[in-house]
Amino acid sequence: MSTHSPADDGFRAFVEQQWGPLVRVAYLLTGDRGHAEDLVQAALEKTHRKWGRVSRMEAPVAYVRKAMVNTAISWRRRRRVSEVPLLATDSPPGSSGADAYGSIEQRQQVTAALRTLPPRMRAVLVLRYFADLGESEVAELLGCSVGTVKSQASRGLDRLRAHLNPVPERTRA
The missing domain is CATH 1.10.1740.10 (RNA polymerase sigma factor, region 2, helix turn helix motif)
Known part of the structure; x- marks a missing residue:
């Protein structure tokens, strides 16, 4: 049975x-x-x-x-995590491990930057660029317009860039 x-x-x-x-x-x-x-x-x-x-x-x-x-x-x-554990299964497919520390550090930086974004903006970026969904698919999945997906993606990428490549403050004379 x-x-x-x-x-x-x-x-x-x-x-x-x-x-x-x-x-x-x-x-x-x-x-x-x-x-x-x-x-x-x-x-x-x-x-x-x-x-x-x-x-x-x-x-x-x-x-x-x-x-x-x-x-x-x-x-x-909101769950706060002080460290990001990496498992052997987290390594990118086909990576030879030649620069394993550099790729791990970069992945940790991107993950930390993603955590600074609001949940919906983070979802747009993850679905659009990691899951490789089209704008219309992301819009349908999130129940919003394609324009909203575009603007959230643009703003999210700007925030990630700013987080990953901060502009040093100028010192006053």
């Missing part, structure tokens, strides 16, 4: 296939590996309840991403 219901058909395989990519997106949204996993878990729980309908969608992963973004934005508690 099978222990899974018809609504579970394909859900386990979906989770196994998408877990890594979803955690990476969630990590950029939250800035913390543990919170990222919690976020993915919460989104998958919401998805599982509607899996019969979600599994017939053209892109079920888009539904999960939307659930992740909405959950991340709605979490009222």
